[in-house]
Amino acid sequence: MVVMTLEGNEAAAWGARLARPDxxxxxxxxxxxxxxxxxxxxxxxxxxxxxxxxxxxxxxxLSACVGASATGARVFTATASQGLALMHEILxxxxxxxxxxxxxIGNRALSAPINxxxxxxxxxxxxxxxxxxxxxxxxxxxLDLILIAYKVAEDRRVLLPAMVGLDAFTLTHTFxxxxxxxxxxxxRYLPKYRPVHAFLDPExxxxxxxxxxxxxxxxxKYAQYEAMNRAKGVIVEAMEEFGRAFGREYAPLVPFSPGxxxxxxxxxxxxxxxxxxxxxxxxxxxxxxxxxVVAFRPFYHxxxxxxxxxxxxxxxxxxxxxxxxxxxxxxxxxxxMHRYGIKAKLANFIVGLGGRDVTLRDFSEVLETSKRILKGxxxxxxxxxxxxxxxxxxxEEVIWNA
Amino acid sequence: xxxxxxxxRGGQGAVTGANIFAIAAxxxxxxxxxxxxxxxxxxxxxxxxxxxxxxxxxxIRSFIYNPDAVVVLDPSLLDxxxxxxxxxENGYVLINTTKKPDELxxxxxxLATVDASAIAVRHGLGTPQAPIVNTAILGALVRxxxxxxxxxxxxxxxxxxxxxxxxxxxxxxxAYGEVRIW
Numbered sequence: 001m002v003v004m005t006l007e008g009n010e011a012a013a014w015g016a017r018l019a020r021p022d023x024x025x026x027x028x029x030x031x032x033x034x035x036x037x038x039x040x041x042x043x044x045x046x047x048x049x050x051x052x053x054x055x056x057x058x059x060x061x062l063s064a065c066v067g068a069s070a071t072g073a074r075v076f077t078a079t080a081s082q083g084l085a086l087m088h089e090i091l092x093x094x095x096x097x098x099x100x101x102x103x104x105i106g107n108r109a110l111s112a113p114i115n116x117x118x119x120x121x122x123x124x125x126x127x128x129x130x131x132x133x134x135x136x137x138x139x140x141x142x143l144d145l146i147l148i149a150y151k152v153a154e155d156r157r158v159l160l161p162a163m164v165g166l167d168a169f170t171l172t173h174t175f176x177x178x179x180x181x182x183x184x185x186x187x188r189y190l191p192k193y194r195p196v197h198a199f200l201d202p203e204x205x206x207x208x209x210x211x212x213x214x215x216x217x218x219x220x221k222y223a224q225y226e227a228m229n230r231a232k233g234v235i236v237e238a239m240e241e242f243g244r245a246f247g248r249e250y251a252p253l254v255p256f257s258p259g260x261x262x263x264x265x266x267x268x269x270x271x272x273x274x275x276x277x278x279x280x281x282x283x284x285x286x287x288x289x290x291x292x293v294v295a296f297r298p299f300y301h302x303x304x305x306x307x308x309x310x311x312x313x314x315x316x317x318x319x320x321x322x323x324x325x326x327x328x329x330x331x332x333x334x335x336x337m338h339r340y341g342i343k344a345k346l347a348n349f350i351v352g353l354g355g356r357d358v359t360l361r362d363f364s365e366v367l368e369t370s371k372r373i374l375k376g377x378x379x380x381x382x383x384x385x386x387x388x389x390x391x392x393x394x395x396e397e398v399i400w401n402a
Numbered sequence: 403x404x405x406x407x408x409x410x411r412g413g414q415g416a417v418t419g420a421n422i423f424a425i426a427a428x429x430x431x432x433x434x435x436x437x438x439x440x441x442x443x444x445x446x447x448x449x450x451x452x453x454x455x456x457x458x459x460x461x462i463r464s465f466i467y468n469p470d471a472v473v474v475l476d477p478s479l480l481d482x483x484x485x486x487x488x489x490x491e492n493g494y495v496l497i498n499t500t501k502k503p504d505e506l507x508x509x510x511x512x513l514a515t516v517d518a519s520a521i522a523v524r525h526g527l528g529t530p531q532a533p534i535v536n537t538a539i540l541g542a543l544v545r546x547x548x549x550x551x552x553x554x555x556x557x558x559x560x561x562x563x564x565x566x567x568x569x570x571x572x573x574x575x576x577a578y579g580e581v582r583i584w
Contacts, residue, residue: 005425005434116440170463174437175421177428272461359464 001185001246006178008171009034011139012078012104012164014178015146017048018186019102022073022193025053025064027083030116031168032106035078050076058083062090062101069099070208072199074150074192077101080168081108081122088126094161095130095224097209099198100153101161102146107135107268107319108168109354117355118168120268123296124320124328130224132162132231133297135267139178142166144248145294147181147190151238154193157230167269169355181246189245232298252295253303257282260289261312262370263344265304265333267293268319270351270358277363288367299332305340313370313380314342317349317363326382345373347380362386404549405466408451409485410475412444413528415536418564419475420451423540426558427455427550435460448483455549471547474498475518475535486511496546496581498535503584516542516581524576525569537563541574542581552578 006014013035016024024043026036042048053068055061058079069075079087084105094101105123109115123133134149136142142164149162166172198208212220232252239250256275260282266274271292278290291307293299308314314337316330325331330348337346349366352358362385372378406423410416417438424436432455439450452466471494474485486495486508495511498518506513518538528534537559544550556571563570 003428005421005428007421167463169437169440173440174435174463175424176435176460177433269463273463276462357465359467360462 001182002180003177004180005175006139006180007034007173007175008136008139008142008166009106009173010038011143011178012146012166013038013042014180015143016076016078016104017042018181018183019074019076019147019150019190020048020187020192021050021076023051023053023065023068024076025055025061025068026077027055027058027061027079029058029080029083030106031108031172032078032080032104034172035104035106058086059090062087062094065101066090066094066097066099069094069101070097070198070200072193072195074154075099075101076103078104078106080106081110081116084122084126085110088129091126091129091131093209096220097198098159098224098227099161100150100159100193102149102153103161103163104142104146105163105165106168106172107165115354116168118170118269119319119353119355120165121320121353123163123165124322126163127297127328130160130228131297132160132228132235132295134162134164134295135293136164136166136171137269137271137292139166139171139174139176140248141294142171143178143180144242144246144250147186148235148238148242148250150190151241152231152234155234155238156196158227158234159197160224160227160231165268170269179246179248185245189242228298232300235295235298250294252293252300253307254292254294255307256290256292258289258307259310261287261374262367263289263291263308263311263314264363264366265291265293265314265316265329266318267296267329270317270319273358273360274317274363277360280360281367286367293329296329296332299336301332301336302340304333304336305342308337308342308344311342311344313374314344314346315349315366315370316346317351317366319352319358321350321353345380347373348382350382350384351386356386403454403456403460404471404547405469406453406471406473407466407469408453408473408475409479409483410449410451410536411479412447412449413532413534414449414475415534416449416475417451419536419540420453422537422558422562423453423543423550423555424455425562426540426544426555427453429554429557430550432456432550433458433460439465448479470494471496471543473539473543475539477501480506494547496539496543498539512583514542514546514581514583516577518542518577521573521576521580525566525573527566527569527573537570538573538577541577545578545581546583
């Protein structure tokens, strides 16, 4: 183990390097460009023994990953935002063919208006593609979760692709200390991939990705459903084994300062800021807790309900939205609460879209609003924080009066 | 926790400077974090970068609104942006300038100045019209804010400066000696 001061992209590149992928196929996009860039350097310098395929689009990059993974290779790629959106149809193919591809995402807003900064809309828009989805809080987590993602993805009980999100700029371009594990330690944790279902062997020819008629299609999809359910257990195992091997503890859901009447739920880099806020608020006598969601797909509904037991207001603070409904994280939290009988009120706070900073002041507003909800002075619902609403109204009046 | 905001112009190395400072701090056992505010990147446009150093883990991820120190890489920024915005009472202000405090009109803060442009030019860093002053200003900074050792800064520069490592290290060392703490 060596402590290095690395930006998030470089930490993610280290995660990929230590996993020793056979093939990397990528197309650069802000803010994740440095990941394939650094991997290319390592390959050119002879430090990594991987085949790098530079494609003409993200659609092609993931297509190349699918082809390579179907031969039984360990495969890595990285993208963000529009690049991930362009991969959309191939995402379904990767998961449907049960290919354990691992991909790093520099979580970035989608156009329009064009924006290179952080939010989670890119991964949320791919929520239903059958990929496992993890969100890193720090550069360390970005590196570690890539290794954990391979461990789970390649497990015979799972065989599903996984994406690991690291927030644009807030992580991708931020330097901080990262424990970089030794290669031998990683080799013990993550041995060479032994494909059992998808491989290229002229002695044993197989067909992959054929037509699935109405007679069979639903069984394939049910198998994916079951695999994702089994992944819940396998992720916990892989995280526990990671803790024993490297001394860093991981869990799909991470509670902080439990037992509060108001529970904040967050994902990604704002989780650290949320903990700083909760620590301060507790000192001032506020009854507030925090839960960080690391694994979004699969979602741990029953475990979350355990962590929410005793809560009176659950405040889901998130960097994405489902227009015409509520935020995607709030949807899962709502299901967990309903399914497992948590009687608390649920409020959904939308923050930090397109790189707007998520601050202690935002969490202060979350807490104040939650307290009013608790007292019955305000209806729970969706709250967009730190938005110049009067500016929006003015612009709309211009349109309406035109 | 000690928080620094760097003001520069695109091409002067403010972002790399903040990163090198974070690396140097780690050599002295601090936890550190450095990050840019990425606007639309253009040579000459105002650029802001941030650094935090702390004896314990750094969990907060927001920008820095109330820095303990501000570092100004380009004196012309003093007319363009309010570099003192949010600066803590009795905070540190380090400016690349030949002017004296009364000419700068800054009071109520701890002030230091260094002619980082001249030092950079002497060491062949950038051009006389557009010197790359980040390493010189860091040399002045570690003297002014006595937390990170000069040796650690020089090591970080020698290991991580993108080019002209030795010239950059020399510039930092020279600025460490020349900085005027008023």
